[in-house]
Every structure is written in C-alpha cells, then in structure tokens.
Amino acid sequence: MTSKGPEEEHPSVTLFRQYLRIRTVQPKPDYGAAVAFLEERARQLGLSCQKVEVAPGYVVTVLTWPGTNPTLSSILLNSHTDVVPVFKECWSHDPFEAFKDSEGYIYARGAQDMKCISIQYLEAVRMLKMEGHQFPRTIHMTFVPDEEVGGHQGMELFVQRPEFQALRAGFALDEGLANPTDAFTVFYSERSPWWVRVTSTGKPGHGSRFIEDTAAEKLHKVVSSILAFREKEWQRLQSNPHLKEGAVTSVNLTKLEGGVAYNVVPATMSASFDFRVAPDVDLKAFEEQLQSWCQAAGEGVTFEFGQKWMQPQVTPTDDSNPWWAAFSRACKDMNLTLEPEILPAATDSRYLRAVGVPALGFSPMNRTPVLLHDHDERLHEAVFLRGVDIYTRLLPALASVPALPSES
Numbered sequence: 001m002t003s004k005g006p007e008e009e010h011p012s013v014t015l016f017r018q019y020l021r022i023r024t025v026q027p028k029p030d031y032g033a034a035v036a037f038l039e040e041r042a043r044q045l046g047l048s049c050q051k052v053e054v055a056p057g058y059v060v061t062v063l064t065w066p067g068t069n070p071t072l073s074s075i076l077l078n079s080h081t082d083v084v085p086v087f088k089e090c091w092s093h094d095p096f097e098a099f100k101d102s103e104g105y106i107y108a109r110g111a112q113d114m115k116c117i118s119i120q121y122l123e124a125v126r127m128l129k130m131e132g133h134q135f136p137r138t139i140h141m142t143f144v145p146d147e148e149v150g151g152h153q154g155m156e157l158f159v160q161r162p163e164f165q166a167l168r169a170g171f172a173l174d175e176g177l178a179n180p181t182d183a184f185t186v187f188y189s190e191r192s193p194w195w196v197r198v199t200s201t202g203k204p205g206h207g208s209r210f211i212e213d214t215a216a217e218k219l220h221k222v223v224s225s226i227l228a229f230r231e232k233e234w235q236r237l238q239s240n241p242h243l244k245e246g247a248v249t250s251v252n253l254t255k256l257e258g259g260v261a262y263n264v265v266p267a268t269m270s271a272s273f274d275f276r277v278a279p280d281v282d283l284k285a286f287e288e289q290l291q292s293w294c295q296a297a298g299e300g301v302t303f304e305f306g307q308k309w310m311q312p313q314v315t316p317t318d319d320s321n322p323w324w325a326a327f328s329r330a331c332k333d334m335n336l337t338l339e340p341e342i343l344p345a346a347t348d349s350r351y352l353r354a355v356g357v358p359a360l361g362f363s364p365m366n367r368t369p370v371l372l373h374d375h376d377e378r379l380h381e382a383v384f385l386r387g388v389d390i391y392t393r394l395l396p397a398l399a400s401v402p403a404l405p406s407e408s
C-alpha cells in the first residue's frame with residue numbers, strides 16, 4: 001500500500017483521520033461517538049458487533065470475524081479508545097483536527113497511542129475479507145475504554161465477564177511503542193505499576209521555631225531514600241548496554257501535597273510516586289523495602305497504594321510458544337527486524353496475561369520517534385499504511401495456527 005497525493009488520499013488514511021477527530025480525551029471522553037463510529041465500521045465490513053457495558057457508560061465494543069473452525073481458540077486484537085489530555089498551546093496544530101502536513105505527517109492526539117492500531121486492525125480485516133480469505137480461527141477486535149486511567153472501568157472488568165469467556169481468546173495483540181530505527185519493537189511483558197502515596201505526620205506549630213519531629217523532615221528522608229534508589233536503577237541501566245529500560249525499576253516523584261501557609265508548620269505532608277517495577281523483582285521484598293524506608297524516616301510515616309499490580313506475566317518468545325512462532329515467522333517473511341523487550345509502561349495486556357491469555361504488545365511503526373503522550377504526537381501516513389499491510393500478513397498467520405495440544 002502506498003500513500004497518494006493530497007488530491008487523492010488513501011481511504012484508510014481518511015478513515016484514520018476521521019477516528020482521530022472523535023474527542024475521546026480523558027478525563028471526559030466522548031465514548032458514545034467512538035462506539036457509534038465502530039458500529040458503523042461493523043456494518044460496512046459485515047461483522048457482528050457486540051456491546052458489553054462493563055460499568056455504567058463504559059462500553060467494550062467487540063467486532064467479530066468468525067473462523068471456519070469454531071472449536072479453536074480465537075485471536076483477540078485489542079485497542080483502547082481513550083486518549084490522554086493535551087497541552088493545546090504546545091501543539092503546532094489542533095490535536096483533534098488530524099491535520100496532515102505537506103510531507104504526510106498526521107498530527108493528532110492518539111495518532112500513535114493508539115487510534116492508528118484500531119484502524120489498522122479494521123482495515124486489514126476489510127482487505128482480507130474483500131480478497132475472499134477465511135481462516136480457521138475467529139478474529140475478535142475489542143475496543144475498550146479507560147485504559148489511560150488504569151483500565152479499571154475497562155479491560156480489568158471485561159476479563160471477568162462471561163462475554164469475555166465466550167470469546168475464547170487464545171492469543172492477543174495489543175499496543176507497543178514506535179521505534180525510531182529501522183526495527184520494530186515487540187513487547188512480551190510489562191513492568192508492574194505501583195502508585196504509592198507516602199504520608200508523613202509530625203508536630204505542627206509556628207513557622208519561626210525549631211520544631212522537632214516535623215512531617216516535612218521525615219517526608220524529606222523518604223523522598224531521599226526513594227530518589228537514591230532511582231539513581232541506583234538509572235546507573236544500573238546506564239552501565240549495562242544489554243539492559244533495556246523495561247528491565248530495571250523506575251520511579252518518579254509525581255506529587256507533593258500539604259501545608260496551608262508560610263508560617264504554619266503542617267502536621268501532615270505527602271508525596272506520591274509512580275513506580276514501574278521490573279517483572280523479575282520479588283514484589284514481597286520490594287514492599288518490605290518501601291516499609292523500611294518509611295520506618296527509617298521516623299514515627300508516623302505510612303504509605304498507601306493508588307495502584308498495585310501483583311501479577312507480572314511473561315509471554316514466552318521462543319518456539320515453545322506457537323503464537324510467538326507464528327508471529328515471528330510472519331515478521332521474518334516480511335523482512336522485519338524485531339526487538340523483543342519489556343514494556344516500560346503498562347497496558348491492558350497485563351489484564352489479559354493475568355487471566356492466561358498470552359499477549360504481545362506491537363505497534364507497527366518503525367522509523368518513527370516515540371511521541372505518545374507528547375506534544376505534536378504524529379504519524380506519517382506511509383508508516384500508517386505499511387502497518388495495515390503488516391497486519392494483513394500477521395492476521396492470516398495467527399488465525400491459521402494449527403490446533404494446540406490443549407485444543408485437540
């Protein structure tokens with residue numbers, strides 16, 4: 001598939017730009033418009049469309065292309081419909097206009113994360129159907145809400161529903177990251193998000209006095225311990241060229257709260273941290289470490305979790321995994337270089353892997369800077385169209401994986 005001049009835009013690109021204009025932006029996404037768009041795609045493609053309301057106003061939309069052998073497990077192509085907020089004044093173009101510049105770059109929130117993939121799945125299925133193909137395994141496309149705020153009103157609930165069981169997913173594809181080089185990154189695991197709020201309590205009083213045991217002093221100690229740990233992990237990453245970012249634990253101090261006035265020493269202060277814990281870390285020992293940092297700071301220092309993922313899973317990337325074998329073979333046939341890695345961030349794949357569905361995070365965007373969540377998020381239309389081609393090769397391979405030992 002090649003891109004065309006501005007006078008005759010490729011219809012897949014036009015569709016992509018239409019989808020980008022739907023304002024599914026957190027914290028108040030227009031999910032209704034996205035669902036209506038997807039229902040219309042189902043109608044155009046002749047696919048069944050199921051809507052599962054996992055929480056009031058939170059609909060998971062499932063488009064299904066039945067396979068010829070209903071005894072086999074299915075392929076699940078997942079994408080989320082929401083996008084993160086923007087700092088509009090920092091963009092070169094309106095982030096919800098899907099402006100395309102003269103070189104073919106499409107600027108929009110969601111251009112990389114991950115409205116491109118939703119449309120690439122749909123367009124690949126459309127092409128394959130149009131060419132008259134049919135595959136043994138059923139292909140389900142799931143479009144889920146709420147991923148960008150943790151998936152708690154989306155995939156986390158969906159995987160517990162009977163409608164999810166009924167899909168009989170054997171393998172899933174979900175989002176990954178762009179790769180600025182010629183290669184494509186594929187993610188077989190993720191770090192566990194641990195969002196931790198440390199609250200320190202101490203003696204209040206007049207801002208002019210040397211008060212002992214203040215909340216601020218003790219919070220400072222915890223912040224220092226955690227930032228020292230951050231530095232240690234950063235050095236470990238820097239000093240070992242074999243380690244990729246997802247293989248070490250990261251942490252950022254993301255919030256500081258407390259205080260009422262310059263001259264009043266507050267009795268309470270808190271600091272919030274976004275930890276991303278590497279999948280090989282002993283989580284029990286890690287929690288004990290948090291505990292001991294807080295204890296070492298003094299009395300009255302506690303912590304609570306805003307998010308605490310406890311089930312890191314790894315999808316095998318060797319030929320013992322027939323899904324990996326099919327995926328990597330199809331990529332090899334297309335001459336794509338794959339770089340398998342652990343995703344530094346978190347996606348809905350963690351919920352799928354936790355219920356036993358092997359999943360790979362893959363965003364078919366090479367020669368593209370990683371711009372998700374950034375200003376001027378953009379994707380070149382040629383890269384987008386190449387991605388459609390890539391799925392038209394991956395889907396036949398995955399949907400034709402022969403019956404597994406567990407399926408016969």
Ligand code: MET
Nearest residue numbers: 147148149150193345346
């Ligand atoms: C930790 S919830 C997931 C939200 C987002 N995908 C992130 O990694 O930050």
Ligand SMILES: [Zn+2]
Nearest residue numbers: 080113114175
């Ligand atoms: Zn995403």
Ligand SMILES: [Zn+2]
Nearest residue numbers: 084113148372
């Ligand atoms: Zn995101």
